[in-house]
Amino acid sequence: MKSGMILLLNGVSGSGKTTLAKALQEQIEEPVFHLALDAYLAQLHDKHFHEKTALTREWPAIGRGFQDSVAALARAGNRVIADHVLQYRGWLYDCVRSWNGLSVVFVGVFCPMDTIRHRCVERGKVVDGWLERQAKQVHAHADYDLRIDTATMPPSDAAEVIDRFLQSCEPPLAFDRIRASPQFGRD
Numbered sequence: 001m002k003s004g005m006i007l008l009l010n011g012v013s014g015s016g017k018t019t020l021a022k023a024l025q026e027q028i029e030e031p032v033f034h035l036a037l038d039a040y041l042a043q044l045h046d047k048h049f050h051e052k053t054a055l056t057r058e059w060p061a062i063g064r065g066f067q068d069s070v071a072a073l074a075r076a077g078n079r080v081i082a083d084h085v086l087q088y089r090g091w092l093y094d095c096v097r098s099w100n101g102l103s104v105v106f107v108g109v110f111c112p113m114d115t116i117r118h119r120c121v122e123r124g125k126v127v128d129g130w131l132e133r134q135a136k137q138v139h140a141h142a143d144y145d146l147r148i149d150t151a152t153m154p155p156s157d158a159a160e161v162i163d164r165f166l167q168s169c170e171p172p173l174a175f176d177r178i179r180a181s182p183q184f185g186r187d
Helices: 017-027 037-041 052-075 089-098 113-122 130-138 155-167 174-180
Strands: 005-010 033-036 080-084 103-110 146-149
Touching: 005 017, 005 052, 005 155, 017 033, 017 080, 017 155, 033 037, 033 052, 037 052, 037 080, 052 080, 052 089, 080 089, 089 174, 103 155, 103 174, 113 130, 146 155
Parallel strands: 005 080, 005 103, 033 080, 103 146
Antiparallel strands: none
């Protein structure tokens, strides 16, 4: 993985992004930061998760802060894995804008809903329909450099696939295609 590069993992909560990020950190020789949206949001007090309107109202600043944190690390020459749940096209477009000029490999992390539900229940997360809503939205607007199915591939194998792509001469083009799409800039 090159200095200043961002590896963006996008998938439904429970799809295996964090486990994959840890496998990638193990696989890649150089130091790699892992910035997870979940960990970023965990820095807020629990009271804000019970009153969703506050988070919704503050989301533009929260999302921008996360994206700008990822960009700052990469622009300083660090390798970064960003673990995100891009539920809305606008959130993806914000990343594309914020990370302009940086090399970004965009990876879709997929997993069957039954497996995701099982993983979330094991972690003690309440499964009340929000996963299904996320699943309908999170990949609807995405054009990926790579797609990984964490149900059919162990994390170490998935990390090897991604690392091979990173070491290849194949440039990541998903963000360029998104930026060039007629929809980009309308949101």
